[in-house]
Amino acid sequence: MLTTTGFTAAQETNLDAGWGYLARYLYRDAGEAFAKVPASDWRLRDLGRAASLLNEPPVTKGSIGSAESMLREVIAQGPRDDTTLYAQYLLARIVHMHQDRPVAEVEAAYRAAIDLEPTSPAAQVAASHLALVLLYQRPDLSVAERLAVAAELELVAGNRQLPEVAVAYYRSLAEASLFYEIESEQVVTWLQQAHQVRSGDQLIQISLSLQIAEVSRALGRRDRALTYYREFLATAVPTDQRYYTAKLRMQGLEEAAR
Amino acid sequence: MKKGSFGKYLAVTILAVSFGYSGWRALLHSSKEAVGSGVEVIRFAHWQLEPGVREAFVEIADDYMKLHPNVRVEQLSIPGGVWKQWLRTQLVGGEPPDLIELANYNNTDEILARYFVPLTDYLEAPNPYNDDTPELKGLSWRKSFTAELVPDETVHYYSYNLLEYYGVPSALVTVRVFYNRDIIKAALGEDRVPETFDELLQMCEDLQAYGRRIDQPLLPLAGSIFNITKMTSGFFSGTTQKIAIDLDYGHDLTLTKFEGIIGFMRGRWSLDTPAVRASLETVSAIGKYMSPGWVQMNREDAMLQFLQGQAAMLSTGTWDSGGILQQAKFDVGAFKVPSISPDDPRFGKWALGPTSEANIFAALPFGMTRTSKHPERVIDFLRFLTSRRSNAKFSEISTWLPVIKTVPVPPVSEAFRPIADGFISGLIVQNYGSLSTSIFNQNVYLLSGEKANAENYIEHTREMYPKVLWPELSRMAKVFHETIRQKDSVMVGQYRLAKAAGLGRSKFDIVAAKQIEIEAQRLQALRTLEDYPLK
Numbered sequence: 001m002l003t004t005t006g007f008t009a010a011q012e013t014n015l016d017a018g019w020g021y022l023a024r025y026l027y028r029d030a031g032e033a034f035a036k037v038p039a040s041d042w043r044l045r046d047l048g049r050a051a052s053l054l055n056e057p058p059v060t061k062g063s064i065g066s067a068e069s070m071l072r073e074v075i076a077q078g079p080r081d082d083t084t085l086y087a088q089y090l091l092a093r094i095v096h097m098h099q100d101r102p103v104a105e106v107e108a109a110y111r112a113a114i115d116l117e118p119t120s121p122a123a124q125v126a127a128s129h130l131a132l133v134l135l136y137q138r139p140d141l142s143v144a145e146r147l148a149v150a151a152e153l154e155l156v157a158g159n160r161q162l163p164e165v166a167v168a169y170y171r172s173l174a175e176a177s178l179f180y181e182i183e184s185e186q187v188v189t190w191l192q193q194a195h196q197v198r199s200g201d202q203l204i205q206i207s208l209s210l211q212i213a214e215v216s217r218a219l220g221r222r223d224r225a226l227t228y229y230r231e232f233l234a235t236a237v238p239t240d241q242r243y244y245t246a247k248l249r250m251q252g253l254e255e256a257a258r
Numbered sequence: 259m260k261k262g263s264f265g266k267y268l269a270v271t272i273l274a275v276s277f278g279y280s281g282w283r284a285l286l287h288s289s290k291e292a293v294g295s296g297v298e299v300i301r302f303a304h305w306q307l308e309p310g311v312r313e314a315f316v317e318i319a320d321d322y323m324k325l326h327p328n329v330r331v332e333q334l335s336i337p338g339g340v341w342k343q344w345l346r347t348q349l350v351g352g353e354p355p356d357l358i359e360l361a362n363y364n365n366t367d368e369i370l371a372r373y374f375v376p377l378t379d380y381l382e383a384p385n386p387y388n389d390d391t392p393e394l395k396g397l398s399w400r401k402s403f404t405a406e407l408v409p410d411e412t413v414h415y416y417s418y419n420l421l422e423y424y425g426v427p428s429a430l431v432t433v434r435v436f437y438n439r440d441i442i443k444a445a446l447g448e449d450r451v452p453e454t455f456d457e458l459l460q461m462c463e464d465l466q467a468y469g470r471r472i473d474q475p476l477l478p479l480a481g482s483i484f485n486i487t488k489m490t491s492g493f494f495s496g497t498t499q500k501i502a503i504d505l506d507y508g509h510d511l512t513l514t515k516f517e518g519i520i521g522f523m524r525g526r527w528s529l530d531t532p533a534v535r536a537s538l539e540t541v542s543a544i545g546k547y548m549s550p551g552w553v554q555m556n557r558e559d560a561m562l563q564f565l566q567g568q569a570a571m572l573s574t575g576t577w578d579s580g581g582i583l584q585q586a587k588f589d590v591g592a593f594k595v596p597s598i599s600p601d602d603p604r605f606g607k608w609a610l611g612p613t614s615e616a617n618i619f620a621a622l623p624f625g626m627t628r629t630s631k632h633p634e635r636v637i638d639f640l641r642f643l644t645s646r647r648s649n650a651k652f653s654e655i656s657t658w659l660p661v662i663k664t665v666p667v668p669p670v671s672e673a674f675r676p677i678a679d680g681f682i683s684g685l686i687v688q689n690y691g692s693l694s695t696s697i698f699n700q701n702v703y704l705l706s707g708e709k710a711n712a713e714n715y716i717e718h719t720r721e722m723y724p725k726v727l728w729p730e731l732s733r734m735a736k737v738f739h740e741t742i743r744q745k746d747s748v749m750v751g752q753y754r755l756a757k758a759a760g761l762g763r764s765k766f767d768i769v770a771a772k773q774i775e776i777e778a779q780r781l782q783a784l785r786t787l788e789d790y791p792l793k
Contacts, residue, residue, distance in 0.1 A: 128774050162767045163763060238406060
């Protein structure tokens with residue numbers, strides 16, 4: 001009994017150390033810690049080893065391939081648990097960002113990660129990345145179609161369980177539209193949704209107020225623009241270089257209203 | 259002796275002497291430690307050799323040692339030229355100083371994570387050394403700083419990837435024009451500074467005429483690429499603010515370098531765009547007063563020209579102020595580089611007003627190394643160093659701007675105070691990546707001297723910009739790709755660590771959101787490169 005307890009503690013220590021190293025960008029140290037995790041917990045160990053291999057220098061096609069094989073084993077040999085869900089998501093990331101495979105394969109990989117458990121955090125992050133693929137990597141679609149298919153992922157990508165990811169998803173829809181030089185009420189709606197979820201990052205939150213004000217101004221929605229200019233001015237951080245420019249533009253609108 | 263053998267012997271000798279010196283230093287260091295057993299030694303290192311800084315640190319360290327007799331504080335000033343190698347050796351060697359000056363171009367995320375202690379939790383607690391200041395008492399250490407250390411990707415004290423504070427800064431710096439009061443009085447009949455761009459041009463004209471009158475070679479402005487581009491950056495920015503708003507497709511009143519390049523590739527602007535042309539004309543208007551060959555001069559040459567009275571003005575960072583004040587044998591004044599007024603008939607059409615300096619972030623941050631033998635003592639010293647009283651002393655002696663709330667700006671540094679009520683930056687042609695900076699630096703001679711002419715510059719470089727801006731966007735996409743890939747590994751660790759306590763608003767949530775944002779930028783870059791190929 002004592003031996004078993006001691007064994008488990010060491011195992012947890014190595015796993016925790018590995019996660020800690022990964023979180024601090026120390027891939028080699030993480031790989032070494034995971035290598036010490038006994039075989040009895042091989043699925044978590046291999047999730048960690050695969051994650052380490054993705055960035056442990058020298059990164060080669062072979063090391064990425066090994067990471068992929070490990071993740072496929074983790075998924076194939078285990079139940080549909082949290083480890084499987086994350087492994088499936090990481091597999092999609094390998095296909096997209098580390099192997100640069102054709103867009104159809106990338107889409108399929110993200111959809112597999114979403115379909116496994118659409119309410120999971122891993123699915124939410126996968127859906128947000130899939131939205132980007134649809135927004136920028138599908139030139140066969142018209143710009144309106146790109147925006148529409150990306151917006152269809154809202155139920156998964158806009159989940160409030162990861163509020164910062166939800167904010168990033170709504171912002172990415174709005175900013176893609178602006179990138180394609182389409183200023184519309186839909187853009188304001190997406191920005192307002194992001195604003196409503198609220199980012200914990202003060203700089204993002206105040207920028208959302210300013211973006212809503214500026215897009216509303218471009219659309220001729222003066223009252224709404226003024227509301228959000230005022231909010232920006234009331235919440236801007238002391239180092240914000242945009243303060244007086246926003247004030248000047250707000251005053252311009254106020255004068256035009258008189 | 260053969261020539262080759264001599265070289266070999268010389269190299270071996272130098273190596274031996276170097277090792278001998280290092281060994282002696284190490285021995286000295288350990289013997290000092292031994293003599294003072296029971297004494298806590300705090301060593302801090304920086305590369306600020308500008309006169310005044312070291313002296314200010316000495317005084318503050320002395321104050322601390324008086325307060326804590328069992329502590330010895332040692333300062334290490336390392337020349338900037340060898341800083342990187344020195345830093346790497348110290349960190350890898352395992353016995354670095356307790357506190358080291360940080361700069362994000364010197365310290366990668368990996369270095370921060372491996373060798374430095376995150377200071378976020380410390381910064382959220384009050385600084386007890388401010389208890390005697392009612393306005394600061396009870397305020398968190400972070401909030402005692404003038405700009406409250408707002409995190410941003412460009413600052414040196416915070417890691418945007420690791421989401422932690424790693425440094426605690428001591429000063430603010432701005433760029434100003436220093437001038438020789440004696441020469442200005444003699445040339446203009448009074449000691450006055452220009453309020454507008456036209457007044458600056460007139461001042462240069464008067465100084466040149468004065469030089470002819472006294473039959474001595476007198477330059478209105480000391481020149482070197484380092485110094486002059488500090489000034490021209492302001493002219494570019496201040497002449498193009500309205501076009502920056504038009505090009506800011508993200509509608510957040512910030513024209514990023516990324517948006518600027520995409521705008522260029524889409525044909526939204528070029529060197530021929532009237533606002534950009536006007537910005538180049540501001541540079542040629544001031545460039546008329548530069549001496550031939552100034553482009554080849556370095557920072558030290560420009561400083562020497564100014565200190566020897568060969569040039570009436572010098573544009574530089576306020577970090578040089580201590581050195582200038584100590585070494586100049588004449589009265590020195592300083593003024594803000596005049597902005598382009600929206601009313602200026604030649605250059606003001608696309609201007610809003612002075613460019614804001616509100617986003618000038620705190621400098622000279624010290625980070626604490628993981629190997630420190632007494633971290634709590636080191637934190638205590640860092641709190642003392644950045645207390646209201648010590649920061650006032652630092653500012654007074656170094657002439658650098660204070661960074662702590664309620665510390666008065668010394669009268670001598672009044673002109674350095676950042677412009678808080680200015681407007682956004684415009685489009686700065688010289689700052690679109692290192693290759694575009696090279697184009698500017700190599701061709702700025704066309705904008706200087708008696709034949710200075712914006713048209714010549716435009717004709718000569720028109721074809722060069724597309725050839726560097728396309729590759730620059732491609733390079734940026736590659737950098738984004740690397741950052742994104744790294745986060746894939748990092749997020750697995752963050753996911754597992756945060757899972758039990760809840761993932762919402764955790765580091766995993768924040769980094770995942772950041773990754774989405776960067777990935778969107780990378781894909782925008784790739785989309786643009788595909789949709790707008792270089793012709």
